Amino acid sequence: MSAGPRDILRLLRGHRRWVALAVLLTLAATALSLVQPLLVRRVIGSASPGPVIALLIGLFAAQVIVQGLAQYIVARAGEGIVLGIRLRLVRHLLRLPMAAYDRHRVGDLLSRTGTDSTTLRLLIAEGLTDALTGAITLAGVVALMLWLDWLLFLVVLAMVALAAVIVAVVLRGIGVASLDAQRAAGAMTADLERALTAIRTVRASRAEDRETDRIAAGARSAYEGSLRMARLDAVVTPAIQLAVKGSFIVVLLIGGLRVAGGKGSLADLAAFLLYMIYLVGPVGMLFQSLSTMQQGVGAYRRVTEVMAIPTERDAAPRPASPVPAPPLLEFRDVWFRYEPHRPVLRGLSFEVPPKTHVALVGHSGAGKSTVFALIERFYDPDSGRILLDGRDLPAVGRSEHRTRVGLVEQHTPVMYGTLRENLTYAAPEAGPEELARVVELAHLTELLSRLPHGLDTDAGEHGMALSGGERQRIAIARSLLARPELLLLDEPTAHLDAASEEALRRSIRETAGECALLVIAHRMSTIRAADLVLVLDEGRIVATGGHDELLDTSDRYRALLGEHAGP
Structure with a gap:
């Protein structure tokens, strides 16, 4: 089970305005940053750069303020989403049929309300927001790079495409590892709840070491699942470096040769290189957000598994028939x-x-x-x-x-x-x-x-x-x-x-x-x-x-x- 757009929008219920505001502010900050290389281009070719430099400083300060505000709103929306999910889970868990409590361990249900709901914040508040802003920002950077030099852009595109293939291969493994880690953490919590609930029996039976070993086995399983996820996630960063830093070196080499041969201007190359530096943000944000969202898929599945269990119905489907002097x-x-x-x-x-x-x-x-x-x-x-x-x-x-x-x-x-x-x-x-x-x-x-x-x-x-x-x-x-x-x-x-x-x-x-x-x-x-x-x-x-x-x-x-x- 993966988290589709409709599923994510359902979890965003009540917080869509805040997430939308965070996206808009992030895009505003991105727009302010995208203008800056063009101003640098003008500074290099201008005889009196003073006013342009002042404008550049003002735009940079505005970008910092808007970006900081956007990050706070993202954090606020994320905590609100976690609170909403926990409240819905608590209401749902307290109204399940008794047979559902017979099938599920109490500690595992507690883990879904605590650990899993927190992990979902990665999927929604951080992963979704970063994916949206990264994609839109990337589109703006790409448009400006195409306008400046389409040939150099093709070089960058080839490097990014190679990195995208690598990231796509590891994303499926991250989702599977995330689910395994969440399940192991739930089992560990259930075993700990079992021991603490019967702590007097545990002590009287001298079973502390046995219970420690049982709980530690669950902790190690969670550790191994998280470690597998970390190993796969570690591939994402080198892929981003391949896409951006590798292409930066190639563009610098090709662009420098073209300027030396009189086939391009130094100002255009400087602006293009600055945009490549800005490319690190949206490309890294986009790839990392996909990895983050896959890490949240395991938690999403465990939460939705519980929410899919029908609650105990409280309706009276038909009117009562009066019976004279019945037994109680x-x-x-x-x-x-x-x-x-x-x-x-x-x-x-x-x-x-x-x-x-x-x-x-x-x-x-x-x-x-x-x-x-x-x-x-x-x-x-x-x-x-x-x-x-x-x-x-x-x-x-x-x-x-x-x-x-x-x-x-x-x-x-x-x-x-x-x-x-x-x-x-x-x-x-x-x-x-x-x-x-x-x-x-x-x-x-x-x-x-x-x-x-x-x-x-x-x-x-x-x-x-x-x-x-x-x-x-x-x-x-x-x-x-x-x-x-x-x-x-x-x-x-x-x-x-x-x-x-x-x-x-x-x-x-x-x-x-x-x-x-x-x-x-x-x-x-x-x-x-x-x-x-x-x-x-x-x-x-x-x-x-x-x-x-x-x-x-x-x-x-x-x-x-x-x-x-x-x-």
């Missing part, structure tokens, strides 16, 4: 698979009544977490229907649906920031009274009284300043603050000691009066607290009822309780 949540013959020919859910059907505490139990791999993922619409079922309050989930926008469903994960991610920022994450407009309600409901009052700054205490990276039980209760309070109609809890007591578990059970009983609870449960105490127990086995519900009822009627339920024997 209903699965009807739902089938789902992550991979072809390996179904996880097989015709799953069950109901969750309003304001009811329901426990979902089953062995590992039975499909419990998949049920939660489908309820949250992280994935859509392959077939069957899922209804919330009598409405098919596809008939409701994802954002609207998620305002009615809360989720507390087993590993309870706590964001970097204060406890207040974590609690109000799903309800940023919540007031002090609402905060006080969920703090009490989740039994966080004692914790906050011990912290130096209460709700404004930093939670630490990934909440590591808190215990596992404290993180669990904060996640529950965060979900309750949004007042969901259905709250999903993935084994909420897994990380709690006996005292905290008892406090949480009281919270769950009180919460059941506000919304329905669907709890993935393994502990006997969590299962007993439920009004209804659903037994899931190989993607199907095999038994439904209360705890005591299932003890009498379900062999599978009794076997599960034996596997998860505990308080």
